[in-house]
Amino acid sequence: MGPVESDDPLYGTELTFLLGLAFQLLLGEFNDRVAEAGYPDLRPVHGLAFQALGPAGATSSELAARLGVTKQAAGQIVDDLERRGYVRREAHPAGGRRKLVVLTEAAQAHLAVAGRLLHGLEAELATRLGAGGEAETGAAELGRLRTDLVRVIRALAGTELPPLRPVW
Amino acid sequence: MGPVESDDPLYGTELTFLLGLAFQLLLGEFNDRVAEAGYPDLRPVHGLAFQALGPAGATSSELAARLGVTKQAAGQIVDDLERRGYVRREAHPAGGRRKLVVLTEAAQAHLAVAGRLLHGLEAELATRLGAGGEAETGAAELGRLRTDLVRVIRALAGTELPPLRPVW
DNA sequence: CGGTTGAGTAAAGCACCTTGACTTGCCTCT
DNA sequence: AGAGGCAAGTCAAGGTGCTTTACTCAACCG
Structure with missing residues (x-):
């Protein structure tokens, strides 16, 4: 025992x-x-990012808020994930400078x-x-x-x- | 309720x-x-270091092992804490190159x-x-x-x- | 139209840790 | 005794992941 x-x-x-x-x-x-x-080479933060983006996607500023980091940091994460084929940046329906980050x-x-x-x-x-x-x-x-x-x-x-x- | x-x-x-x-x-x-x-400006790792050193003190290599970092990182932590008056480096009883890091x-x-x-x-x-x-x-x-x-x-x-x- | 707002980006800096290379004191083996 | 090895400590450089600062560009609003 x-x-x-x-x-x-x-x-x-x-x-x-x-x-x-x-x-x-x-x-x-x-x-x-x-x-x-x-x-x-997927760290926990990447999984959290995937969850934060969700099926509908989000802008990288929204992602930043959900992850609790600056928008620059979120932008770097998106750059990295985009380079590796996990996300795409698409035109945002609301226009402006916005880009919709969506999961592949x-x-x-x-x-x-x-x-x-x-x-x-x-x-x-x-x-x-x-x-x-x-x-x-x-x-x-x-x-x-x-x-x-x-x-x-x-x-x-x-x-x-x-x-x-x-x-x- | x-x-x-x-x-x-x-x-x-x-x-x-x-x-x-x-x-x-x-x-x-x-x-x-x-x-x-x-x-x-004391982070959690500093408190852990104090606990790891204990009343008897320890060498910085021992500290490194207890904190799970390299001995260089432990040395930097000790440098930092020494500069701020939280630890002292004393002669080690066992001699050699060893130094005993003790709490102030x-x-x-x-x-x-x-x-x-x-x-x-x-x-x-x-x-x-x-x-x-x-x-x-x-x-x-x-x-x-x-x-x-x-x-x-x-x-x-x-x-x-x-x-x-x-x-x- | 001029001004403001907000998303995105670019560059530099920083905190904290690592890897690599080295010196130095002691111990062991022959 | 002398050669070799080992372990503690320390320099120096590098790297990662973030922040701060500063800018550009598109839409909105008076």
Whole structure:
């Protein structure tokens, strides 16, 4: 039988530290799998950009606001993704200097793959958690964790959520 | 009565995203308070360095290993902290080229303040969570969250924990 | 029409880290 | 003792990903 978590030295460490470590480990594992799945040079911010653009596309200034970066930084990200065939700049229906940045099929394929990988990873995690021999299933534990995290986020941020940014 | 979290649109988002957002919000709040408490230019990595050095001090190569960076980067951090009076380089008892990096009283005072701020923040969070009107107290919820996080971390990393690094 | 607004871009700077190359003190092996 | 190796520390250069500053260009509005 493994260590009981209340005996684990980790249990006494700061909540912030635990959150950071869990996030880092999960994101790192996800990123490794994304790389293995044929996207070695797509960083998490690229996936976030794909999500922020969405099926309808957006201008790069809108993208900047959604990612929480300057419009210059967003422009560089779009340049990079365009060069690699993940987005196109099209004429914007509203005219002006505006350009509509839209996802190519390559980006949509990546989104689908990334979604599968995320869910697969979470399912694996549930299995590993459930294998401890406790009465509770891993899936139930992850559901509870998710609920608690949502409550913490709402307590800290209210209804308006900030963009997820690289942490320090 | 506030929104029930299973109705919250956040509930459907990825676990990784929730972890990242919770971490970012909590760390950001902590960092703001550290700045207000008189340490406007101490970043989280500096606090981690203080913890990694500990009461006995360490060489900068040891510090590098504990922070998960190159020894050059650790050397720069030590240079910076030394210039600002938070650490001193002393002769190492084991001799050689080694130098023992030790905390000054300023750093120890900072560690004490940071510890108070972290615990205060967590206590506030517990109060806010408990104010929802549910049967469960905020402190109980945070204890459960902590337990779940420890289990997730152990499932992903095993017994050897990697250093906490900036995330992407 | 002149002025303002806002999207996009270009250039430079900066924070923070890496890789590469080197010096220096000690230890080991013959 | 002397040669070689090893590990700590340090210089120097490079690179990434962002910001700040400054500009151009298109539409709108009085």
